Amino acid sequence: MRSLTVNYCKLLTPLRPSAVSCRCLSGNEPKMPPCDFVPDKYESLPYDHVVEVRKKNLSAALSTYYRKPLLLHQGHMQWLFDHEGRRYLDFFGGIVTVSVGHCHPKVTEAAKKQLGRLWHTTNIYLHSPLHEYAEKLTSRLPGKLKVLYLTNSGSEANDLALYMARIHTGNYDVISLRSGYHGSSPYTLGVTAFSAYKPGVANSFGCHTTMCPDVFRGIWGGSHCRDSPVQTTRSCSCSAGSCEAKDRYIDQLKEILNTSAAMRIAAFIAEPIMGVGGTVQYPKGFLKDAYEVVREKGGLCIADEVQTGFGRTGSHYWGFQTHDVMPDIVTMAKGIGNGFPMAAVVTTEEIATSFARALHFNTFGGNPVACAVGSAVLDVIEEEGLQDNCNTIGTYLMLELSKLRDKFEVVGDVRGKGLMIGVELVTDKESRKPLPAQELNVIWENCKDMGVLLGKGGLYNNIFRIKPPMCIRKEDADYAVAVLEAALNKYMDAKAR
Known part of the structure; x- marks a missing residue:
């Protein structure tokens, strides 16, 4: 190393x-x-x-x-x-x-080498950088998360994940957290809960938001809620092994599911730690309970790892692992290419099979240069x-x-x-x-x-x-x-x- x-x-x-x-x-x-x-x-x-x-x-x-x-x-x-x-x-x-790191020498060299060999070809042909990268990236994901789709941005990745969930489940409604950001494309704008990003035109309907489980600014929270070296200064009277804040925010989610959403839903999407929303951390156990409640309503669970993935949280490679959950779909972007425009969606073979009912094509997803860059990034994270x-x-x-x-x-x-x-x-x-x-x-x-x-x-x-x-x-x-x-x-x- x-x-x-x-x-x-x-x-x-x-x-x-x-x-x-x-x-x-x-x-x-x-x-x-x-x-x-x-x-x-x-x-x-x-x-x-x-x-x-x-x-x-x-x-x-x-x-x-x-x-x-x-x-x-x-x-x-x-x-x-x-x-x-x-x-x-x-x-x-x-x-x-x-x-x-900006212009990391190993990543820069990988890009230069691939630029001198093959800039572009699409998925209609085989090329080794794509397949080498697919194998390398999916090996870093747990469980059945082994099928990869490459895109160009986090918005596009989340857009695709929502599309997959709706096709696979046959349901439409999606739940997200208030203050969460998942992109500003027409599809993702529905699950982005920031009015500043909403110009007032119609976007993806069937999207509902539940209360942001913010233990500092929210209604409930205490001094033992977060998986963090630093806790809030709010008092906490919860008994050992229980978290009142977590339970109450889950009650809010249940209320949304029982009142605003359809009887069966397509998905729940959340970042393991909110990015644009201000690095909000949820009470320990919230995401795990939320996944269980969502699955009872027929929904898939989407982990938006656009900002938290690739080791940034320190204790784990993926942010969702810090919550002891297993999502059905994982989206990633940003750090995946160290600034190179690339993103990805990883899911299970079962969901991928449902998605294959119709053709899906992305001209630049899996670009040879992007794959070479992404592969070098994975190597550097491990080697250093x-x-x-x-x-x-x-x-x-x-x-x-x-x-x-x-x-x-x-x-x-x-x-x-x-x-x-x-x-x-x-x-x-x-x-x-x-x-x-x-x-x-x-x-x-x-x-x-x-x-x-x-x-x-x-x-x-x-x-x-x-x-x-x-x-x-x-x-x-x-x-x-x-x-x-x-x-x-x-x-x-x-x-x-």
Whole structure:
């Protein structure tokens, strides 16, 4: 197993005395960990021209981050470089997509090699990259989950999973969790429970949502509910072996099934840990009980592993395994290709046979380059012990972040598992009222100015989403925590004036 301390900068670029520094520090800002990698000189479109093209030629629906959007030029492992050579620690991983590191040398080499051999052919022909990858990926899934369909995005994968469930069961209704996100295609928009993504036109009917089992912000929850190194500060009076919060959220699911949904349903879809919804973790045992209730109504259980898969949760390779459940269909994307546009649906032979009643075709699903990239990603995760790294560094990072929760009134909750972490900001701990987005943005912008890129999420957009490349080191975690602490101090000082 290759050590995580391998210096990838030296693998790709000779050490130069002029290695790019992060930025000019004021003296009070945390010092960015060193990196020997030197980015190429930016020689493309000027910044102002890029902004003008964005306004004129790209849809206004494509929003950007930050008051002055970053013009990114190059990436290397956990680092990103802008057009002026400034370095940033990517703590959002390209929206939880860069799994093994930006431009990882082994993955890059696999793509180059396949590009020189065969760019594209479809499923009407045999080609070894597809079949090698199918065997390799399905070997990492338990039970009867052995039949693979390759697609191009997480929305497309979830869309296909819903389609499969409806064909196999002969039922139509689907249940999802409020605040859950599963894509914005016409089919998946029905199970995405965020009004911000719904423009008000008809989308997939027959979709129903049940209460989000959020033990921090929800009606029920206590200090022993989560499978996480950090629990909520809410009190808990449950007796040993029982969880009142779990039981009550299951009652809510039963009520939806008995009142809003059809007598027989097609599926229940849920992420093992919510991503866009703000890294929400359910009470222990909730997903297991939910699967049982859903199956009693004839439904299949779909695990949306688009963000939680491939070792990111640390203790297990797949997020659903942390809940001790066996889904009927698993969807995956994002980290599957380390940023390369690919996704997958894995199911059982029985469900796959039902789906074969009619032709199904995807021009780019199973593309040779995508399969070569995906295969290299699987190898790197194993060879470099990245699942273990998620467990070790993720646990350490959460415990350090919990110290900020204890220090700052505005840090209401820290939660997650592995390198799937959320930090929820509130006006005060007693009310748990979400910190207004404009105030959170002040902290967020300051983190960026000091060199750390964070994501945002949650129904009220008041949660920092921390999902970095799985190759980060302890010194990166320490730096990110120090930056967040400095930004929080600056915010609190300004507020006190």
